[in-house]
Each structure stands twice: as C-alpha cells, then as structure tokens.
Amino acid sequence: MTEYMTSVIERIETYKLVPVIKLNHAKDASPLACALEEGGLPVAEITFRTNAAEQAIKNIKRDYPDVLLGAGTVTTVDQVQRALEAGARFIVSPGVSDSVITFCLKEGVDVFAGVCTPTEMISAMDYGLTRVKFFPAAQFGGLRTIKALSAPFPGIKFMPTGGVTEQNVLEYLSFQNVFACGGSWMVPEKYIDSGSFTDIKLLVARAVELVSQK
Numbered sequence: 001m002t003e004y005m006t007s008v009i010e011r012i013e014t015y016k017l018v019p020v021i022k023l024n025h026a027k028d029a030s031p032l033a034c035a036l037e038e039g040g041l042p043v044a045e046i047t048f049r050t051n052a053a054e055q056a057i058k059n060i061k062r063d064y065p066d067v068l069l070g071a072g073t074v075t076t077v078d079q080v081q082r083a084l085e086a087g088a089r090f091i092v093s094p095g096v097s098d099s100v101i102t103f104c105l106k107e108g109v110d111v112f113a114g115v116c117t118p119t120e121m122i123s124a125m126d127y128g129l130t131r132v133k134f135f136p137a138a139q140f141g142g143l144r145t146i147k148a149l150s151a152p153f154p155g156i157k158f159m160p161t162g163g164v165t166e167q168n169v170l171e172y173l174s175f176q177n178v179f180a181c182g183g184s185w186m187v188p189e190k191y192i193d194s195g196s197f198t199d200i201k202l203l204v205a206r207a208v209e210l211v212s213q214k
Contacts, residue, residue: 008090008110011068013126016211018182020045022111028192029056033064035197039204044075045092047072056083077103094135096123116140121153138163143172150177173214
C-alpha cells in the first residue's frame with residue numbers, strides 16, 4: 001500500500017464520518033465545502049448521481065484544496081477517470097466492479113467497493129481490498145450483519161452507508177471492524193438546494209462532536 005493511499009485511509013479513520021453528498025448544482029459545491037471545513041469535517045463523498053458531480057469536485061478542489069475529496073456511486077471506469085481528473089482522491093462504488101477496482105488499483109487510488117454478502121466479500125478480498133463499503137446497511141441487517149460477516153472475514157473493515165443516522169452512528173462505530181460511517185443526515189439535500197449552509201455547518205459540528213465520543 002502506498003503512502004498516498006495510507007494517508008487517505010488514515011484521515012477517514014480519524015474523521016470516522018464521510019458525508020455522502022448529492023449536489024444538484026455545481027455552484028453549491030464551494031459553499032458546502034466551506035460549511036464542512038468550518039464544521040470540523042473536511043471530507044466529502046460527492047455522488048455521481050447527478051450531472052453536477054464532476055464540476056462540483058473541480059470547484060471544491062480549486063477553492064478548498066484541504067478537503068479530502070471522494071467520488072461516490074461510481075460504477076464505470078469513465079466516471080473514475082472523470083472524478084480523478086476533477087480532483088477526487090478516493091472512489092466509492094455501490095458494488096464490486098472488476099473494471100472499476102482494477103483501474104483504481106492500477107492508478108494507486110483508494111477504492112471502497114460496496115458489499116453486503118459473503119460472496120461479494122470474497123470478491124473484494126481477491127483484489128486485496130481490506131476496507132469495504134457495506135451498502136445498503138439498513139436494508140441488509142445493519143450492524144448485526146456486519147458482525148456476522150466479520151467472523152469469517154476478520155481482516156476486513158467496513159464503512160456502513162445507507163440508513164446511518166445521528167441515532168445509530170455510535171452503535172456502528174462501537175464495533176472494532178467499522179472504520180468509518182457514510183451518512184447524509186448532516187448534509188441534507190434540501191438544505192443544500194435552499195442555500196442553508198450555516199445550518200449545515202451546525203449539523204456537521206454536532207456530528208463531529210457526537211462521533212468524538214468514540
């Protein structure tokens with residue numbers, strides 16, 4: 001594992017939270033990044049669920065270079081290339097994609113593949129991955145399933161995403177094989193669209209204070 005990759009993983013493990021962000025308009029990217037920084041959580045997973053994702057990553061990279069930028073909901077190599085060219089430093093995929101993982105490993109970029117079954121876990125391990133996204137967490141049994149999967153796969157650590165909330169995040173983080181959680185409650189889409197970035201900063205700061213208990 002390269003120093004570059006280690007630094008990304010160590011930062012995520014330190015933050016414990018990765019805000020999962022859907023941006024409908026690229027113009028909102030920089031004010032959002034400002035809210036994240038000022039709230040004490042300078043990390044963002046910009047999902048490729050909208051056409052604004054690529055430009056949003058570029059804007060944050062330009063205006064807030066200290067924010068650790070990732071691209072989420074990545075399912076194709078084309079998306080990986082566009083995300084990396086825009087400034088993303090890690091890739092998050094909802095599943096185990098041979099083409100996406102192979103390309104990321106070749107480029108020396110961290111990739112967190114989505115898993116929820118033992119078969120997918122083995123597939124991820126075949127690529128040498130030791131950290132995976134557990135998705136969608138709530139729909140596939142949450143922490144109970146993670147604990148069950150950790151028994152035969154003790155060397156794998158999880159980032160549960162999907163249904164992670166202010167109410168259950170500490171329960172997830174209490175388990176040693178959970179290295180971070182992905183969540184969107186501190187960056188609600190309606191607040192982004194309405195320009196309520198001060199409110200987002202307050203939500204982010206509250207989330208940071210919450211997970212500092214772990």
